[in-house]
Amino acid sequence: MAMEISRRSFLKGAAATGVVAALSSIGISAAAEEEAKEAGRSFLPQEKYDIAEEKDFDVVVVGGGGGGMTAAIRSAELGMNTVLLEKCAVTGGTTLFTEGLFAINSHFQKENGKNPPDLGYDIFTMAMDYHHWYADGTLFRKYIDKSGENIDWLESVGVEFRGTGTMCANEYNTWHQYKYEEGQISGRTYVDNLTKAVTEKGGTLVLNSEAVNIVQADDGTVTGIIAKEGDKYIQYNAAKGVILATGGYADCPDLIREFGKNPDRIDPMGAGNRNGFGIYAARQAGGTMAPSPGCLMFYGGCIPGIMYGTHLYCASAFQPYFWINQDCNRFVNEYYAERNFCFSGNAQSMQDRVISIVTQAQMDRMYTEGGTFGCGEYIHAGEPLTELWDQFNAQKEAGNKSVHGPMETLDDVAEELGLDADALKASIEKYNGFCEKGVDEEFSKANEYLFALEEGPYYAFELMTGIFASVGGMKINTDAQVLDENKQPIPHLYAVGNDAGGLYGDAYDVSICEGSCQGFAVFSGKTAAEHIAANN
Numbered sequence: 001m002a003m004e005i006s007r008r009s010f011l012k013g014a015a016a017t018g019v020v021a022a023l024s025s026i027g028i029s030a031a032a033e034e035e036a037k038e039a040g041r042s043f044l045p046q047e048k049y050d051i052a053e054e055k056d057f058d059v060v061v062v063g064g065g066g067g068g069m070t071a072a073i074r075s076a077e078l079g080m081n082t083v084l085l086e087k088c089a090v091t092g093g094t095t096l097f098t099e100g101l102f103a104i105n106s107h108f109q110k111e112n113g114k115n116p117p118d119l120g121y122d123i124f125t126m127a128m129d130y131h132h133w134y135a136d137g138t139l140f141r142k143y144i145d146k147s148g149e150n151i152d153w154l155e156s157v158g159v160e161f162r163g164t165g166t167m168c169a170n171e172y173n174t175w176h177q178y179k180y181e182e183g184q185i186s187g188r189t190y191v192d193n194l195t196k197a198v199t200e201k202g203g204t205l206v207l208n209s210e211a212v213n214i215v216q217a218d219d220g221t222v223t224g225i226i227a228k229e230g231d232k233y234i235q236y237n238a239a240k241g242v243i244l245a246t247g248g249y250a251d252c253p254d255l256i257r258e259f260g261k262n263p264d265r266i267d268p269m270g271a272g273n274r275n276g277f278g279i280y281a282a283r284q285a286g287g288t289m290a291p292s293p294g295c296l297m298f299y300g301g302c303i304p305g306i307m308y309g310t311h312l313y314c315a316s317a318f319q320p321y322f323w324i325n326q327d328c329n330r331f332v333n334e335y336y337a338e339r340n341f342c343f344s345g346n347a348q349s350m351q352d353r354v355i356s357i358v359t360q361a362q363m364d365r366m367y368t369e370g371g372t373f374g375c376g377e378y379i380h381a382g383e384p385l386t387e388l389w390d391q392f393n394a395q396k397e398a399g400n401k402s403v404h405g406p407m408e409t410l411d412d413v414a415e416e417l418g419l420d421a422d423a424l425k426a427s428i429e430k431y432n433g434f435c436e437k438g439v440d441e442e443f444s445k446a447n448e449y450l451f452a453l454e455e456g457p458y459y460a461f462e463l464m465t466g467i468f469a470s471v472g473g474m475k476i477n478t479d480a481q482v483l484d485e486n487k488q489p490i491p492h493l494y495a496v497g498n499d500a501g502g503l504y505g506d507a508y509d510v511s512i513c514e515g516s517c518q519g520f521a522v523f524s525g526k527t528a529a530e531h532i533a534a535n536n
Helices: 007-017 030-038 066-077 093-097 107-112 119-130 137-156 188-200 253-258 277-284 311-317 341-349 360-369 388-397 410-417 421-437 516-535
Strands: 051-062 082-085 100-102 161-165 175-178 204-206 210-216 222-229 232-244 266-268 296-302 323-325 354-359 403-407 458-462 464-470 481-483 489-495
Touching: 051 066, 051 222, 051 277, 051 516, 066 082, 066 093, 066 188, 066 232, 066 516, 093 188, 093 464, 100 516, 107 137, 107 161, 119 137, 137 161, 137 516, 188 204, 210 232, 210 277, 222 489, 232 277, 232 516, 277 489, 296 311, 296 341, 311 354, 311 360, 311 388, 341 464, 354 360, 360 388, 360 458, 388 403, 403 410, 410 421, 410 458, 489 516
Parallel strands: 051 082, 051 232, 082 204, 232 489, 266 464
Antiparallel strands: 100 175, 161 175, 210 222, 222 232, 296 464, 323 354, 354 458, 403 458, 481 489
16 A cells, blocks of 8 residues: 655655754764774763753663654653653654554554565565675564564554555565654654653653763763753763664764765755764764664665655656766666665765756656656656746756756756766767667666657756665664674663664665664664663
């Protein structure tokens, strides 16, 4: 079953929540971190805090997204005195932009007949092969095995689902889609239900509370968090455990660069404020990174300043038309925009430049008849892109340097974008030859997706690589405990959701386990709370 949320719902919801905020930084560069590590100092800025007040709890959870709220709800439900610290004025984080989560063996699947006996084995094997076994097999296995009962638990605390479906046309229907209210952002109702459950179960929720440091005893046990609230610093003591759930590092250029990607070529989507505090804090406490900490959840190309799910985004970055790099060479089968947008993002992230070129005829056809591909659940294939020209003209008037056209000739295209005109013409001539023959001799794009660039005027869009989130983090065990370099748990320290690693190899497994990132947030948050309760 398809979710029918519209692009207007997505955009209006984002604006209404106020979550598209200015990004923050914790103020320490990668080079400074390395110097600090070698000198035995801190990964976090060493400030002198005048502690205005100390507050005592059993469990301190840092971050009010899906993982943090799940951890806080379950901790409070198990009778522990729990506080949830959220740096923003609202809860939700990037969970607000999600539409559902992965699970198998849920009652929904059993009721609709999408639950064959070997499903767990099939999904596990395909996902681990997809990740080339860089993912933690033991952790992934426990996650899958617990996923169905986690759906039951979410329903018990007030979450409602529409049922199961699929994003990438696989046969498993493991994507459990939230109920939502038309006109709201896709994850709004889900987040509201979790937020309500935090306090209903007895937890304390503190908004506008920014964690700035971690507190550790001489024996290495993590004992609390220092948070800045207004102009005061509050120390939240944790008698039983600290759970880091700060959403990863998607908005932290230093960590993106440290983990092997170029932040200048990456455009993060989501709630903002994912400055890597959980990663820095866990490393300061002695934690080590998972084998693939640099994994980013790519969704393909995007134009800076253009929101995912808009008509201009769909036309410029999500169609199987014609893409080139800085050398005017095609570099990937453009069909991957739809087939596996994470793989498309991987390929684009390896280029210095990515340029999408379309003709006037193609633009006009998308305006009246829709694109060959849609855009997730926000725009469907064949749905006329009636706002395309208004959005294009608005970007041109605003001076967006990534949006070009109309340009009458290929020489004009080359001049405006600073490309080699002869190389550009040669590349298009070769591609048009493939279109005429119906055979893509470079990247084997199917004939039905070969669209020649027959004549101008032309439009060009310079694309960045978009990410939903970072999905690599601290090395944890199957109880979500942060591990040190000797693979031993750091006492009382847990990392969940995107602060934890081990779930992925080098790419989001969207073609197999749609919603696995959000499902993992629930699993890891709930698991951390249950381990604390059972061992303290």
